[in-house]
Amino acid sequence: MNENWLKKIDWLILPLIGAMVCIGLWHAVAGKKTYVLKTPASGLEEMHAGLVQALPNGEEVWKKVKPLVAEGKTEQVKSFANGTKIWEAVEPFVEEKRVGLIAALPNVGEAWQSSKPYIAEPFAKRGELDQGILRFTWLSLILVAKGYTLALLIGTPIGFFLGLSKSFTKMTDPIIQVLRPVSPLAWLPLGMVLFLGAGKNASELAALFTIAICAMWPTVLNTAVGVRAIPQDYLNVAKVLKLSRWKTLTKVMIPATLPYMFTGFRLSLGIAWLVIVAAEMLTGRPGVGGFLWQEYNALIYEHIILCILTIGIVGFALDRLMSVVERRFKTA
Amino acid sequence: MSNYVELSKLNKTYPSPKGPQVIVKDFDLNIQKGEFVTLIGHSGCGKSTVLSMLAGLNEITDGGIILAGRELSGAGPDRGVVFQSPSLLPWMTAFENVMLGVEQVFYTASKEERREIVEYYLTVVGLGDAMHKKPAELSQGMRQRVGIARAFALKPKMLLLDEPFGMLDSLTRYELQQVLIELWRKNKITALMVTHDVxxxxxxxxxxxxxxxxxxxxxxxILHVNFPRPRERKAVMEHPDYYKLREHLIEFLEVHAHRKDSMTPVNSKPYPPVSAKTKEAELIPV
Structure with missing residues (x-):
């Protein structure tokens, strides 16, 4: 009975365990603050290493003693050997120090403390690059929405042509295969160059260009596969009924391709969200990615973790949303 | 009486690595207006190829087809096709599937008239209550009923049936044969069917x-079947000529099954070509 009950909620327990392990690992390697006592005279330690650190070695003694011997002042030599002149009494002071496997990595508590104002007031705007986390997310989402729409508008027709025409496929396939693996980080500078003339809008246009060109490939390829997979039966129906080209497209081909298209749309959205962060980092636009990069430069490492988590959660939510839509079309 | 449909010297060849492969060779057939003709033969004998050339779905390599005095080129709604798989568009309801063709053919009719046509044919095939369901919600037999309604609703010059009941169980098949023959009789449509069910x-x-x-x-x-119409299954099967014709057909099919297979002894019949024979034995006392 007990086991049964456990099995029923393992969908909740197991992910929780996974998350705990992850956070535990993070905490284990993260640094934390400690305080160490230090004395300003510690410089002496550098000079004297050895079993009895305060004891000068022969060479040192000879260097000091030589002039004294020449002048015949033996008393002072003695006092030096006792060390009274060097060991002055000083107040020790406390210094902050980070320790841990990765000392610079903020731990869970620090990350939470530092991120709290950004989460508690998610829509606050304190400055261009100091805004609530949801406000940043919103800015990023708007940019993604624009670039993603562009990707779909360009990618879907290209995919359709690829699916319909073998010659077009042969013509463009090498280009696609070469352009597809290019990283967003590589496209962005090109985008900046392309839109140099746009002045103030250059960075936004470059970001849109990068998102569109990186995100459209899954849409292109899945649509093409979908068009090729339209059952001959459906096309025969269109032929027998002598449907016009337009009607064949809208009543038969597009509905038959929709499930494939939506798989492509879902994958494209994932990539668009990946690209936004890179684009914002390089252009310094306000948004989750821009914030992340700025806080890295400002040495506020806690906020990097906040941004990573936000990006992950938003990406996950977008993917879920799209698969709900996708499933709706699958059953059709 | 002149021929309504003429298939003359029909040829179909496919290119293959070993040179062109002839599937159908010099196929001649004339069909009278209102006649119901069946092409029978083993799977892969090219009967479906002939039908799809007539439907315009398969290009004619050589020869020609004349329908109602005009040579055919390409497909068109003047020939209603019932496919083996019902080939309904799964994102449309039964009604919309039939309407798709009706809109094409009766584009001058009013919206109301078109709706009446669609509803009439769907009701006649027995889908009056299920016409707004999607194909996924219908049984295989009901889907094929939609397929039949779609073909008849076009008021075609000719009906082409490509093993229309091949995917159905025998009970459903008998029901649908009845639906088909009644619709055919009422509409007086020239029909060509492909089947391997004697x-x-x-x-x-x-x-x-x-x-x-x-x-x-x-x-x-070529066999002439002169059972009186309208036909009742029971009356047809009790007709004195029925078993004579049936034997004749089976014999023909068996001879051709073994024609090229000289390794098989003539006496043994490892694969009885009539699949419905055993099923029918259980069903005869209907």
Whole structure:
């Protein structure tokens, strides 16, 4: 009975365990603050290493003693050997120090403390690059929405042509295969160059260009596969009924391709969200990615973790949303 | 009486690595107006190829087809096709599937008239209550009923049926044969059906054309079936000629099954070609 009950909620327990392990690992390697006592005279330690650190070695003694011997002042030599002149009494002071496997990595508590104002007031705007986390997310989402729409508008027709025409496929396939693996980080500078003339809008246009060109490939390829997979039966129906080209497209081909298209749309959205962060980092636009990069430069490492988590959660939510839509079309 | 449909010297060849392969060779067939003709033969003998050339779905390599005095080129809604798989568009309801064709053919009719046509045919095939369901919600038999309604609703010059009941269980098949023959009688449509079911051919047809085995399939034998119409299954099966014709057909099919297979002894019949025979034995006392 007990086991049964456990099995029923393992969908909740197991992910929780996974998350705990992850956070535990993070905490284990993260640094934390400690305080160490230090004395300003510690410089002496550098000079004297050895079993009895305060004891000068022969060479040192000879260097000091030589002039004294020449002048015949033996008393002072003695006092030096006792060390009274060097060991002055000083107040020790406390210094902050980070320790841990990765000392610079903020731990869970620090990350939470530092991120709290950004989460508690998610829509606050304190400055261009100091805004609530949801406000940043919103800015990023708007940019993604624009670039993603562009990707779909360009990618879907290209995919359709690829699916319909073998010659077009042969013509463009090498280009696609070469352009597809290019990283967003590589496209962005090109985008900046392309839109140099746009002045103030250059960075936004470059970001849109990068998102569109990186995100459209899954849409292109899945649509093409979908068009090729339209059952001959459906096309025969269109032929027998002598449907016009337009009607064949809208009543038969597009509905038959929709499930494939939506798989492509879902994958494209994932990539668009990946690209936004890179684009914002390089252009310094306000948004989750821009914030992340700025806080890295400002040495506020806690906020990097906040941004990573936000990006992950938003990406996950977008993917879920799209698969709900996708499933709706699958059953059709 | 002049021929309504003329298939003359019909040829179909496919290119293959070993040179062109002849599937159908010099196929000649004339069909009278209002006649129900069945093409029967083994799987792969090219009978479906002939039908799809007539439907315009398969290009004619050589020869020609004349329908109602005009040579055919390409597909068109003047020939209603019932496919083996119902080929309904799964994102449309039964009603919308039939309407798709009706809109094409009766584009001058008003919206109301078109709706009436669609509803009439769906009701006649027995889907009056299910016409707004999607194909996924319908049984295989009901889907094929939609397929039949779609073909008839176009008021075509000719009906083409490509093993329309091949995917159905025998009970459903008998029901649908009844639906089909009644619609055919009311509409007086010239029909060509492809099947490998001997009983189906005998029940529905005026004439049965036996095709020799492919490749290079041609007309092997033509049988006239003169059972009185309208036909009742029971009356047809009790007709004195029924078993004589049936034997004749089966014999033809068996001879051609073994024609090229000289390794098989003539006496043994490892694969009885009439699949419906055993099923029918259970169902005869209907």
């Amino acid at each position: 009983d189906e051919a005998l029940f529905l047809s005026d004439r049965i054309v036996c095709m020799t085995d492919g490749p290079e399939a041609e007309v092997g034998d």
